Amino acid sequence: MLIGLGFLWTGTAYIAQAYRLLSLMDADSVSRITCGSYYLFQAAGICVVAWFFAKHPTFAGGRVLPFWSTIFALGCTAVSLYSTSLTVIIISGFLLNLAIGMLSGCYLTRLATNIPQQRRGAVFGFAYALGSIGTWLISLPMGGRFLWYRESFFAIIALAALTLPFIQHLSAPSIRRSLAGHPQKKFDWNLIILSGAVLLLLSMENTLGFSFPLKGASDSLYIEFVRIFYGVGLVIAGFVSDKNRRFGAICCLAALAFPFAALAHGNNEAGETLMWVLAYLFLGFFSVYRILLFSDISGKTGIPAFAVLGLMFGRLGEAAGTIGAGFFSGTPLIIISGAVFVLVIVLFFLLYQKIYTSVVSPEELEQQRFTAYSARFGFSAREQEIFALIIRGMSNAEIAAALYITESTVKFHIGNMFRKSGFARRSELITDYKLGSSH
Numbered sequence: 001m002l003i004g005l006g007f008l009w010t011g012t013a014y015i016a017q018a019y020r021l022l023s024l025m026d027a028d029s030v031s032r033i034t035c036g037s038y039y040l041f042q043a044a045g046i047c048v049v050a051w052f053f054a055k056h057p058t059f060a061g062g063r064v065l066p067f068w069s070t071i072f073a074l075g076c077t078a079v080s081l082y083s084t085s086l087t088v089i090i091i092s093g094f095l096l097n098l099a100i101g102m103l104s105g106c107y108l109t110r111l112a113t114n115i116p117q118q119r120r121g122a123v124f125g126f127a128y129a130l131g132s133i134g135t136w137l138i139s140l141p142m143g144g145r146f147l148w149y150r151e152s153f154f155a156i157i158a159l160a161a162l163t164l165p166f167i168q169h170l171s172a173p174s175i176r177r178s179l180a181g182h183p184q185k186k187f188d189w190n191l192i193i194l195s196g197a198v199l200l201l202l203s204m205e206n207t208l209g210f211s212f213p214l215k216g217a218s219d220s221l222y223i224e225f226v227r228i229f230y231g232v233g234l235v236i237a238g239f240v241s242d243k244n245r246r247f248g249a250i251c252c253l254a255a256l257a258f259p260f261a262a263l264a265h266g267n268n269e270a271g272e273t274l275m276w277v278l279a280y281l282f283l284g285f286f287s288v289y290r291i292l293l294f295s296d297i298s299g300k301t302g303i304p305a306f307a308v309l310g311l312m313f314g315r316l317g318e319a320a321g322t323i324g325a326g327f328f329s330g331t332p333l334i335i336i337s338g339a340v341f342v343l344v345i346v347l348f349f350l351l352y353q354k355i356y357t358s359v360v361s362p363e364e365l366e367q368q369r370f371t372a373y374s375a376r377f378g379f380s381a382r383e384q385e386i387f388a389l390i391i392r393g394m395s396n397a398e399i400a401a402a403l404y405i406t407e408s409t410v411k412f413h414i415g416n417m418f419r420k421s422g423f424a425r426r427s428e429l430i431t432d433y434k435l436g437s438s439h
Contacts, residue, residue, distance in 0.1 A: 002166040003107045003124065007131030009159035010100045012138055013077045014038075016147045016156065017093050023148070024086050028326070033090065035207070036322035038097040039315040045101020046312040053109060053305040061113075061304070063170045066106040070160055070167070073099035081150045101315070105308040106170075108291060112298035112307035118242055124291050125238020125284070129231030134159075136228050191354060192306070195297065198351050199290045199310055200317040201344035205256060206286055207321025208337040233284020241288055245296070246356045252289040253348055255282035256341070290314045373433055377420045386413050390426055391433060 014034075021030045052060035059065060076096035080089050111120045138155055139147050146152055241248030294310035328336055374384045389399045396414070400407040414426065423429045 001127075002110070002163060002170075004127035004130035004134075005159065005163045005166070006103055006107045007128050008134040009156055009163065010073065010103060011131050012135050012147065012152070012159065013073065013096065013156050014100065015135065015139075016152045017077065017080045017089075017096060019148045020081055020089060021093070024089070032322060032326050033093070036319050036326070038093060039319040039322070041094050041097040042101035042104070043312045043315040043319070045098040045103075046105040046308045046315070047101075048098075049102050049105025049109070050305040050308050050312070053308075054303075057304065060106070061109075061171065063167050066103055066167050066170065067164070069099045069102045069106070070163065073103065074157060074160055077156055078153055081153050101312075104311055108295070108311060109298075109304050109307045110170075111291065111295045113304055117296060117299055120292055120295055121238035121241035121248065121288055122235075123238075125234040125236075125288055128287065129234045132227040132231040132234070191351075192297070192309070194347065194351050194354065195293055196309060196313045198344065198347050199293065199313040200320070201340055201347065202252070202256065202286060202290070203314045203317025204321040204324070205317075205337060205340045205344055206283070207318045208325055208333065208340065227280060229278075230280035230283055233281040234287060235284075237284040237288035240285075241292055245292070246352075248285070248289055248292070249348075249352060249356060252285040253345070255285045256344065286314075377417070379417060379420065380413075383413050383417050386410060387417060387429075390414075391430060 018030060018034045021033065025033075049060060049065070052065065073096055076092045076099060079092040080096060083089050083092065108124075111124060115123050138152075138159075139145070142149060146155075237248060237251065240251055290310040290313065292310070295307050298304055298307035324336060325333060370384075370388065374387060379387060385403060386399055389402060394402065396407050396410045400410045403410075417429065418424060421429055421432075423432065
């Protein structure tokens with residue numbers, strides 16, 4: 001709830017501030033500011049939180065930093081929405097995104113310190129989906145243009161207030177307890193650098209490939225509506241990643257084909273809404289992967305500061321992609337994007353081999369153990385099928401029904417299994433298997 005509500009109100013403030021700029025500037029300039037410069041300030045805010053967690057974990061893990069960051073962000077939002085000076089609006093936007101980065105760092109660190117690894121994808125996916133869908137619901141009044149009006153600030157205040165009770169539960173001792181019994185492991189700086197490079201290039205390629213529709217967003221696109229599909233993509237990606245981290249990583253790489261194809265499609269805005277829908281669906285895999293990669297590294301090493309690096313590298317990549325798309329267009333942009341595409345694939349597979357090739361899921365590990373145990377006693381294929389059902393506690397009659405054989409045939413194979421293993425009762429065979437002893 002803390003991550004979800006935090007993303008909801010900061011995302012709403014971010015979009016409202018962007019619409020304020022759109023009422024005063026051309027869309028190309030706004031795109032470069034909001035998706036370029038502002039993301040750099042978010043990355044800077046994330047760095048501040050990482051530094052605090054590394055040097056002053058008690059302060060970083062408490063309620064003071066997120067509370068005052070919230071107050072500061074609300075003040076910047078008010079200035080950006082009510083000021084009539086374009087310079088003041090832009091500067092307040094810089095400071096707002098600095099605070100958003102700090103809040104994101106404070107909240108996302110909790111994925112590594114408070115959430116079990118096998119649940120992080122679902123927690124993050126649902127939390128960010130809450131933010132995306134919530135932003136759409138908030139935008140519905142006034143013909144779907146509520147966030148274009150200054151009155152949206154009061155909704156932002158109300159949403160930010162909802163996070164305060166959750167912030168009151170934050171404390172440094174909770175971080176220590178979550179890491180108790182999990183001593184810090186030696187970490188490989190080469191892995192940190194490689195992971196950061198992959199995430200930066202993934203985000204850069206995604207932004208390079210899908211930059212052109214932003215030009216007409218102010219007139220032809222209902223951005224908040226298509227963010228619903230971002231929520232759907234986040235939930236799907238979260239479940240897939242929790243099921244198997246390798247599947248999540250592969251889906252992330254496969255999703256990279258879309259922005260590259262979108263870039264090759266050219267500046268055709270006829271199907272703009274469809275392109276945004278697909279982009280947000282695929283973006284869910286990018287967002288989940290870049291958060292979980294460093295959250296898992298943080299959880300394994302016991303260093304909370306690492307948890308925020310995924311979002312930081314992602315924001316840097318998005319800023320670089322936006323700036324690159326602003327300087328280049330047409331064939332040069334396609335060539336640059338293609339070079340980044342090739343580079344990210346090469347580095348991704350290096351990272352995949354370093355992290356995931358040695359990772360075995362619980363199901364695969366159990367299957368390997370079952371195969372090794374059966375091979376030790378020379379069980380036949382049919383005996384292995386019967387043994388698997390014996391482990392599940394099935395009777396001879398149930399085994400016969402499941403395998404479409406007679407009960408006497410089941411007894412015959414079990415007798416052979418007893419002879420090969422040296423056990424006289426199935427309970428002894430089950431116990432030996434479950435204890436993993438070598439008979």
